[in-house]
Amino acid sequence: MLYVKKANAADLEKEWQFVREMPADENGLTNEWPQVSREDFETKALPQMIAYDEGKNLPEGYVPETFLFLWDDDRIVGQFRIRHTLCESLRTGAGHIGYCIGKNDRGRGYGTEGLRLTLEEARKIVPEEEFYLRVNRDNPASLQVMLKNGGRVVAEDTEKYYVRIPNPGP
Numbered sequence: 001m002l003y004v005k006k007a008n009a010a011d012l013e014k015e016w017q018f019v020r021e022m023p024a025d026e027n028g029l030t031n032e033w034p035q036v037s038r039e040d041f042e043t044k045a046l047p048q049m050i051a052y053d054e055g056k057n058l059p060e061g062y063v064p065e066t067f068l069f070l071w072d073d074d075r076i077v078g079q080f081r082i083r084h085t086l087c088e089s090l091r092t093g094a095g096h097i098g099y100c101i102g103k104n105d106r107g108r109g110y111g112t113e114g115l116r117l118t119l120e121e122a123r124k125i126v127p128e129e130e131f132y133l134r135v136n137r138d139n140p141a142s143l144q145v146m147l148k149n150g151g152r153v154v155a156e157d158t159e160k161y162y163v164r165i166p167n168p169g170p
């Protein structure tokens with residue numbers, strides 16, 4: 001069964017193993033904690049994820065952000081993030097949602113289904129009437145994930161497509 005679950009202390013071991021394997025930056029999806037040690041994950045990375053979700057300890061100008069993991073039964077296959085509202089830099093930049101599927105699990109529908117499940121959570125949080133997303137032009141798989149979840153391209157430049165998905169609200 002596929003489901004999303006917030007970053008939490010009970011799942012620390014599996015969360016750590018997933019996050020340490022994520023590259024620092026892949027197609028614009030950044031990870032502050034590549035190769036993170038278990039100790040740093042437990043004492044820094046995970047507490048930061050939980051605090052950001054609660055709107056605590058945010059760097060100047062940051063909005064609250066929820067870190068979800070996509071689980072297939074007892075295995076983590078992806079990470080999805082929801083930024084709770086738009087600030088100016090998000091409005092013209094990365095938007096509300098970011099995601100990454102583990103390298104060995106790509107091409108099996110997890111990205112598409114994970115975004116669908118994440119939007120179900122995001123609709124309870126995000127006040128804007130549309131979800132803003134952005135994708136590199138050379139990342140057709142991610143563009144497909146967005147389009148299959150109701151996305152439409154509203155703008156483009158030489159590097160990016162800017163996508164909107166209607167937010168039905170809570």
Ligand SMILES: CC(C)(COP(=O)(O)OP(=O)(O)OC[C@H]1O[C@@H](n2cnc3c(N)ncnc32)[C@H](O)[C@@H]1OP(=O)(O)O)[C@@H](O)C(=O)NCCC(=O)NCCS
Nearest residue numbers: 027029099100101106107108109110111112140141142144
């Ligand atoms: C982008 C990413 C999330 C896609 O996840 P995934 O689990 O492989 O996606 P899915 O299996 O749901 O596939 C999505 C669609 O993309 C298509 N696709 C995959 N690779 C493709 C390619 N190279 N060209 C065109 N379409 C492609 C698939 O066929 C599928 O469409 P279909 O169902 O109509 O066949 C994953 O590759 C990833 O984590 N990449 C690194 C981080 C990243 O790019 N994040 C997004 C930043 S915007």
